[in-house]
Amino acid sequence: MQIGSLGIKIGMTQIFDVEKNVAIPVTLIKVGPSIVTHIKTKEKDGYDAIQLGFGFIVNNGESTYTKTNKPEKGHLQRSNVSSCSYLCEYKVPNLEQYSIGQIIDVNIFENGQFVDVIGKTIGKGFCGTVKRYNFGRGPMSHGSKNHRAPGSIGAGSTPGRVYPGKRMAGRKGGIQATIKNLQIIKIHSEESIVAVHGAIPGKSGNIVNLIPSFRNKRTS
Incomplete structure (x- = not known):
């Protein structure tokens, strides 16, 4: 699997x-740069993987970052980083080509490549059943009081309870979603921008994760 x-x-x-x-x-995505903060091996951790840090600040000996606690600073010290916004792991078959402190940029991707994009969907807040699950509404005239009400949610004495998983009003959106097999149309290396075909989860400014798709093996 490619990083x-x-x-x-x-x-x-x-x-x-x-x-x-x-x-x-x-969709335009500003990719990286990321830094290798940790390397996991099969002998020590049970699997081969590397950990990348995104949104990092290089340690210059004077700058401090108040949101980074001491355990996190100790973890990032080996890669000469004082703070890091996000950490993410990627399983790789070959660890020899990676080292602590190595910079990973947009050049790991190439034009025509397929990727899976993981992100958090846009939150819609508390919604009723009509908006959340596309329920039909009741009559809008003739004195009806049931316009957008959910209606009955269960039987009477038997079973005497509401079954788990009943579709009712609640929070909509704001969950992790994956869009698979999106093709990279263009890469702007100077500004670290990737243009992928189609839409991806979340609103502008959201953090997303780009992973090479298995479709690359089938098409190669």
């Missing part, structure tokens, strides 16, 4: 393909 990277969703736009005469909807 992935964390990034920030910038927003959506479109790229025009002159040859095919079509407009391709794309």
Whole structure:
């Protein structure tokens, strides 16, 4: 499995393909740079993986970061980093090509590659059953009091309770979601921006995780 990277969703736009005469909807993602903060081995940890830090500040001997506690500072000390916003692990088959403090940038991806994008969906807050589950509404006239009410939620004496998992009003969105097999249309190496085909979870400014898709093996 190839290593992935964390990034920030910038927003959506479109790229025009002159040859095919079509407009391709794309999402712009600012990828990396990330730094290798830890290397896990099968002998010590049970599996081979590397840990990447995103949103890091290099330690210059004077700067301090109040939100980083002492255990975190000790963990990041080996990679010469004073603070880090996010940490993420990636399982890799070969650890020899990675070292502590190595910088991982957007160049690990290439044009035409397929990736899976993991992010948190936009939160909708507390919603009723009509918006949350697309329930139908009741009559809107003739004195009806049941417009958007959920209706009955169970039987009477038997079973005498509401079954778990009943679809009712509640919190909508704000959960982790994965969009698979999105193709990289264009890479802007100078600004570390990747344009992937289609939409990804979350709003602009959200942190997202790009992982190479298994579709690359099937197409290669």
